Amino acid sequence: xxxxxxxxxxxxRKKDDMVALAREFxxxxxxxxxxxxxxxxxxxxxxxxxxxxxxxxxxxxGDLQIGARLAEGGVDAVxxxxxxxxxxxxxxxxxxxxxxxxxxDIPCATNLASARLLLRQLQRQG
Ligand SMILES: O=C(CO)COP(=O)(O)O
Numbered sequence: 001x002x003x004x005x006x007x008x009x010x011x012x013r014k015k016d017d018m019v020a021l022a023r024e025f026x027x028x029x030x031x032x033x034x035x036x037x038x039x040x041x042x043x044x045x046x047x048x049x050x051x052x053x054x055x056x057x058x059x060x061x062g063d064l065q066i067g068a069r070l071a072e073g074g075v076d077a078v079x080x081x082x083x084x085x086x087x088x089x090x091x092x093x094x095x096x097x098x099x100x101x102x103x104x105d106i107p108c109a110t111n112l113a114s115a116r117l118l119l120r121q122l123q124r125q126g
Contacts, residue, residue: 004076004122007066008036008044009058009097011088014081015043017112021079021119022048028123035069037062063093067100077122078108079115 006029010018022029022044034052036044041054056062069075078101088094101108109115 003032005033007075007078008034008040010040010081011083013083018081019043019047021115022050025119059090063097067097070100070104070106075106077118078106080108080110082110
């Protein structure tokens with residue numbers, strides 16, 4: 001079975017949660033193919049010790065890069081810890097990525113509880 005290809009994205013106020021989640025699922029995630037938006041990816045590399053392909057930062061186009069990859073069939077699941085309390089300058093890019101998940105029927109967890117459910121399920125399938 002090929003390892004799941006997972007995209008990891010977190011807004012600034014959710015980055016600590018993302019690092020904690022990645023540590024919690026570290027053993028599983030270490031066997032996955034991971035990509036992330038720039039700052040999220042750097043933190044995951046540094047603080048969770050995971051090999052992550054860090055794309056551009058979200059506000060500079062990282063969400064769009066992940067959306068494009070996903071549309072081409074290159075992403076199996078998305079964990080996108082969004083901050084619902086803070087307006088983002090790149091809101092259209094965020095909506096485009098979530099829309100791409102819906103268009104292509106790719107699971108997209110946008111909060112911690114659903115992220116845990118998704119990761120547990122992927123873990124079970126492996
Ligand atoms: O803004 C983001 C997603 O919309 C996240 O980007 P960074 O991981 O580069 O902070």
